Amino acid sequence: MAADAGAIIAGLGGVDNIIEIEPCITRLRTEVHDASKVDAAALRAAGAHGVMAAGNIVQVVVGPEADTIASDIEDIIG
Amino acid sequence: MTTVLAPMGGTAVRLAEVPDPVFSAGMVGPGLAIDPVREPVVAVAPIDGIIMKLHPHAFVIVGDDGRGVLVHLGIDTVQLRGAGFELLTTEGARIRAGQPVVSWNPVSIEASGRSPVCPVVALDGDADYVTGLAHGRIDAGDDLFEWA
Numbered sequence: 443m444a445a446d447a448g449a450i451i452a453g454l455g456g457v458d459n460i461i462e463i464e465p466c467i468t469r470l471r472t473e474v475h476d477a478s479k480v481d482a483a484a485l486r487a488a489g490a491h492g493v494m495a496a497g498n499i500v501q502v503v504v505g506p507e508a509d510t511i512a513s514d515i516e517d518i519i520g
Numbered sequence: 521m522t523t524v525l526a527p528m529g530g531t532a533v534r535l536a537e538v539p540d541p542v543f544s545a546g547m548v549g550p551g552l553a554i555d556p557v558r559e560p561v562v563a564v565a566p567i568d569g570i571i572m573k574l575h576p577h578a579f580v581i582v583g584d585d586g587r588g589v590l591v592h593l594g595i596d597t598v599q600l601r602g603a604g605f606e607l608l609t610t611e612g613a614r615i616r617a618g619q620p621v622v623s624w625n626p627v628s629i630e631a632s633g634r635s636p637v638c639p640v641v642a643l644d645g646d647a648d649y650v651t652g653l654a655h656g657r658i659d660a661g662d663d664l665f666e667w668a
Contacts, residue, residue, distance in 0.1 A: 464598070466575075466578070466598040467573055467575050467577075467578035467579075467580065467590065467592065467598075468542070468548045468590065468643075469542060471598070491547050491548060492542065492545070492547040494541050494542060501542065503542050503547045503548060505548065505643065505644065506572065506573050506580045506588060506590065506643060509573070509575075
């Protein structure tokens with residue numbers, strides 16, 4: 443199942459919380475302002491296989507469609 | 521049954537020992553990693569199929585049964601933005617196991633402070649169906665594991 447871009451943005455704490463989002467081949471590497479606003483359960487519900495957070499870097503594992511999902515997210519957050 | 525071949529020579533390493541939390545936890549699937557030989561390497565396709573994703577540092581091949589195998593060339597290598605990797609085929613191409621996909625050099629990856637270890641993952645696979653994991657020294661094209 444492809445993860446839902448809008449739901450991933452919400453799970454990352456919303457558009458204003460996202461500094462940068464970069465796709466690797468199976469994951470979205472994101473930098474956020476406030477990691478406490480990230481909702482790992484919501485990200486899993488949005489289709490993520492898992493979420494790894496270290497400081498303000500949050501990696502959302504979405505499978506090999508990561509680059510497509512990242513461009514969907516970039517289209518939404520502009 | 522899919523026989524997944526080693527995309528390069530080196531030493532077989534359990535995924536759990538890969539220095540990356542996503543791969544070591546099996547979050548994208550089970551499989552096996554290769555600690556590659558320290559010389560310029562041409563990574564070859566581990567299965568027959570279509571190149572679904574081709575990044576400089578990683579690629580996914582999907583077989584006719586719809587199952588995908590990921591080969592990731594080194595850890596955190598997305599940060600290199602393609603430097604040191606040369607693509608030898610194109611996304612969407614049909615490829616046979618053993619044909620070249622990317623040339624790269626594990627020596628320069630290691631010199632950049634990154635691990636050159638290469639996870640080979642049965643994407644979204646069930647660990648119970650991945651068997652016959654290779655041990656020790658392997659050459660490119662050797663059987664790496666079976667995916668039932």
